Amino acid sequence: MSVTPSHIIEYLYCPRFTYFEYVLCIPQYEERHYKVEKGRQIHDHKLEQNKDYLRKRIGVVEKYCDLYQTNDLLRGKVDEVLLLNNGTMAPLDYKFAKFEDRIYETYRTQLECYAVLIEANFHKKVEKGYLVYTRSANKLVEVPIDEQAKSVIRQICKAINDVIEKNIFPKATKYKQRCVGCTYRNICMK
Numbered sequence: 001m002s003v004t005p006s007h008i009i010e011y012l013y014c015p016r017f018t019y020f021e022y023v024l025c026i027p028q029y030e031e032r033h034y035k036v037e038k039g040r041q042i043h044d045h046k047l048e049q050n051k052d053y054l055r056k057r058i059g060v061v062e063k064y065c066d067l068y069q070t071n072d073l074l075r076g077k078v079d080e081v082l083l084l085n086n087g088t089m090a091p092l093d094y095k096f097a098k099f100e101d102r103i104y105e106t107y108r109t110q111l112e113c114y115a116v117l118i119e120a121n122f123h124k125k126v127e128k129g130y131l132v133y134t135r136s137a138n139k140l141v142e143v144p145i146d147e148q149a150k151s152v153i154r155q156i157c158k159a160i161n162d163v164i165e166k167n168i169f170p171k172a173t174k175y176k177q178r179c180v181g182c183t184y185r186n187i188c189m190k
Helices: 005-013 016-023 034-049 105-122 147-166
Strands: 060-070 075-084 089-095 128-133 139-144
Touching (some): 005 016, 005 147, 075 105, 105 128
Antiparallel strands (some): 060 075
16 A cells, blocks of 8 residues: 555654554544645645746756655655756655744655655656745755665555554554644553
8 A cells, every 4th residue: 555645744753643543444533724724725826826937046947746646655746846957856845834944854754755756756866855935935945865764764654554454553652742632642552
């Protein structure tokens, strides 16, 4: 089964998310947050607004917008897939967020997932990705992506599939503070 970047981010937060949601089929029932909805609106607006815009300053020679990709491990929609003038490619993702001088691990993980997808589908190397922070005047931030990071993403995909296919009840997160607001805290046996 192919997984999404969201599956991976949930698994990294706590592996038991995967078990409760995809083995026991207990939905999270999370309401859509304002930032998620607003982010989707901004995302759609940016894609329409930037349809023909090539970021030549970073060496973009061609781009593909809102591209759904899949392989045997992963699936997902990349905001922009960029072909760079050195022959490599890079994912670009819009974030409805302010840049705060650091890159959140969830954003980095998402770009690493997209890198794996791009390499599998385009057969071109991905060495970096880009984030556009729409609440910081569309600040563009480059994020390096190395081979080890892509390897870890592939390993996590396999671990998620093991949980689902083999009904494995994984260990809970070691960060107990994460349990406080968890949807599954009442049924999770720590």
